[in-house]
Every structure is written in structure tokens, then in C-alpha cells.
Amino acid sequence: MDVFAVEGLPEVRPGDDVAGLIAGQTDLRDGDVVCVASTVVSKAAGRQADLADFPADERAERIAARIGEVTGEEKDPRFAQAVLEESEELLTESPFILAVTRFGHITVNAGIDRSNVPDADLLLLPEAPTAEAEAIRAGLRERTGGDVAVIVTDTSGRPFRLGQRGVALGWAGVAAARDWRGERDRDGRELGVTVQAVVDELAAAANLVTGEGDGGTPAAVVRGFEFGDHGERDALYRDPENDVVRQALREWSYVRD
The missing domain is CATH 3.30.1330.100 (CofE-like)
Structure with missing residues (x-):
């Protein structure tokens, strides 16, 4: 092979x-x-998407704050909101977000990427x-x-x-x-x-x-x-x-x- x-x-x-x-x-x-x-x-x-496309609700604010408390690193609540909107379910909310995507894959942050995205803040997984x-x-x-x-x-x-x-x-x-x-x-x-x-x-x-x-x-x-x-x-x-x-x-x- x-x-x-x-x-x-x-x-x-x-x-x-x-x-x-x-x-x-x-x-x-x-x-x-x-x-x-x-x-x-x-x-x-x-x-591709921008963080501005995901205004954070109360749950996203809470998740971001909790991760920050646990890890000592600031988490943008808009990113947490993007994960929520791309997920069917969250299995954990801290110290990291472990999400079930809408097509069944389980991964950290619903697989949302911030690398090699030249024209946007975020790259979402294929639907x-x-x-x-x-x-x-x-x-x-x-x-x-x-x-x-x-x-x-x-x-x-x-x-x-x-x-x-x-x-x-x-x-x-x-x-x-x-x-x-x-x-x-x-x-x-x-x-x-x-x-x-x-x-x-x-x-x-x-x-x-x-x-x-x-x-x-x-x-x-x-x-x-x-x-x-x-x-x-x-x-x-x-x-x-x-x-x-x-x-x-x-x-x-x-x-x-």
C-alpha cells in the first residue's frame, strides 16, 4: 500500500x-x-465565520467564565456560543468543551478551528x-x-x-x-x-x-x-x-x- x-x-x-x-x-x-x-x-x-456572528447568551458567558476560572486562560464567550450552535449536546463544559456534533462526531470545541483561516476568525466543520x-x-x-x-x-x-x-x-x-x-x-x-x-x-x-x-x-x-x-x-x-x-x-x- x-x-x-x-x-x-x-x-x-x-x-x-x-x-x-x-x-x-x-x-x-x-x-x-x-x-x-x-x-x-x-x-x-x-x-468560515467571525466571532461577531455569535453574540454570547447567558450559557455561553457562564461556560467561558468557568473555563477561565479552571484554566486561568481567558475564553471568549462568543467562541463558546459558536460551539453551542454547532453542537447537538455538550458532554463537558470545563476544563474544556467536549461536544457532540450534529452528525455524531465527538470532539473538543465541536471541531471549530482557528488555524489556517486567512479570511475569518473561525472555520466550522462541514455540516x-x-x-x-x-x-x-x-x-x-x-x-x-x-x-x-x-x-x-x-x-x-x-x-x-x-x-x-x-x-x-x-x-x-x-x-x-x-x-x-x-x-x-x-x-x-x-x-x-x-x-x-x-x-x-x-x-x-x-x-x-x-x-x-x-x-x-x-x-x-x-x-x-x-x-x-x-x-x-x-x-x-x-x-x-x-x-x-x-x-x-x-x-x-x-x-x-
């Missing part, structure tokens, strides 16, 4: 054709997986990353004739571990996970729980070559990946009612309040 960055992409602006930009900079083959950073997907969709992945995939097929998969990626922290890694927000043309349940190990024992989050692993591989900061390479191609003869699952996010971590966070937050 090869993984390489798509070089030479310009600064993406609202209204830009992400599929056209990628197709113009690389020769794609059937079976390739194109991983695209959510930042450029959001920029093309006009998801519907899987729909965006499907649109980019269709655009690539139209321009190249190739049958490729597309993953919209972001970087995210991990419970119990330091550092961030690439994760999938939306995907098209590839199942979210390999389902190994029912297969057998080398000793003949049947696997009962193993479901491999393939799209997250591909997103992490892509992040190794796209990098962070000022790299300017927001897309990568994974070539030679084979899903194999396994069961497929397209669910990536846990059912909220059966997610013990989410339930524990809710209880911890309630106790703290």
Missing part, C-alpha cells in the same frame, strides 16, 4: 470545486482512496461530511472516469492517550469498518467482538503525509489498499444509549454542576 500527498493544491476559497482541484493535481486509479482534510471541504462550502464525501467522489468520477473512495478527515485527540491522530468524519465508496466477527484466529477460535475501523485507520495513514501546521497539503491518496473478504459495517459512532463513556461523562458533569 502506498500513501502520498497531493501536491500543488491552491488555497481553497468558498465555491471552489474540491474534486476538480484534486483531479487536476494527481492521476487517480480505480481503487484509490482519496483522503481530504475537512478544512478544505469547509472552506469550499463557505463555512454533512458524508454527503460532502459522496459529492467529491462523484466529481472525481466525472473528471477522471475512475472509481475511487473518498474520506473526509480531521485530527482529533484520544481518550487515555496523548497527541492527535487523523479520523474520518465522512466517507463514500468504502465501508466504515471490517467486521471480523465470525471469522477465526490461527487457533481456530471464533472472533466475537473485533470490528476494525478502517476509515479511521486510512485517515490516520493519510495524516502522516499531509501533516499539520503550514504544510499546505490537505489531501492524500492511499493506493493499493484492499478491504478483503470480510463483513462490512457502515456504523462508526456508538449508539448514545449504549455508550458507557458518554454516560459516565454525563454523570460526571452532572455531579460537578
Whole structure:
């Protein structure tokens, strides 16, 4: 399997054709997986915003003040308001805001970015990353004739571990996970729980070559990946009612309040 960055992409602006930009900079083959950073997907969709667009309500003021008390760092209540408006639920309000986005992803500050946003204060996550992945995939097929998969990626922290890694927000043309349940190990024992989050692993591989900061390479191609003869699952996010971590966070937050 090869993984390489798509070089030479310009600064993406609202209204830009992400599929056209990628197709113009690389020769794609059937079976390739194109991983695209959510930042450029959001920029093309006009998801930039200014803090002035989010006048803070009483809850946002309270959240910002509480974070400031805990961390000693001032938090702009308008930023807290932006997180509230981009979230379905807050799991924690301090010492940081852990939010559930409207499409099910759980991340700090609802994934709102303040880096590499030249024309605004904030960059919001795509509203519907899987729909965006499907649109980019269709655009690539139209321009190249190739049958490729597309993953919209972001970087995210991990419970119990330091550092961030690439994760999938939306995907098209590839199942979210390999389902190994029912297969057998080398000793003949049947696997009962193993479901491999393939799209997250591909997103992490892509992040190794796209990098962070000022790299300017927001897309990568994974070539030679084979899903194999396994069961497929397209669910990536846990059912909220059966997610013990989410339930524990809710209880911890309630106790703290």
C-alpha cells in the first residue's frame, strides 16, 4: 500500500470545486482512496465565520467564565456560543468543551478551528461530511472516469492517550469498518467482538503525509489498499444509549454542576 500527498493544491476559497482541484493535481486509479482534510471541504462550502456572528447568551458567558476560572486562560464567550450552535449536546463544559456534533462526531470545541483561516476568525466543520464525501467522489468520477473512495478527515485527540491522530468524519465508496466477527484466529477460535475501523485507520495513514501546521497539503491518496473478504459495517459512532463513556461523562458533569 502506498500513501502520498497531493501536491500543488491552491488555497481553497468558498465555491471552489474540491474534486476538480484534486483531479487536476494527481492521476487517480480505480481503487484509490482519496483522503481530504475537512478544512478544505469547509472552506469550499463557505463555512468560515467571525466571532461577531455569535453574540454570547447567558450559557455561553457562564461556560467561558468557568473555563477561565479552571484554566486561568481567558475564553471568549462568543467562541463558546459558536460551539453551542454547532453542537447537538455538550458532554463537558470545563476544563474544556467536549461536544457532540450534529452528525455524531465527538470532539473538543465541536471541531471549530482557528488555524489556517486567512479570511475569518473561525472555520466550522462541514455540516454533512458524508454527503460532502459522496459529492467529491462523484466529481472525481466525472473528471477522471475512475472509481475511487473518498474520506473526509480531521485530527482529533484520544481518550487515555496523548497527541492527535487523523479520523474520518465522512466517507463514500468504502465501508466504515471490517467486521471480523465470525471469522477465526490461527487457533481456530471464533472472533466475537473485533470490528476494525478502517476509515479511521486510512485517515490516520493519510495524516502522516499531509501533516499539520503550514504544510499546505490537505489531501492524500492511499493506493493499493484492499478491504478483503470480510463483513462490512457502515456504523462508526456508538449508539448514545449504549455508550458507557458518554454516560459516565454525563454523570460526571452532572455531579460537578
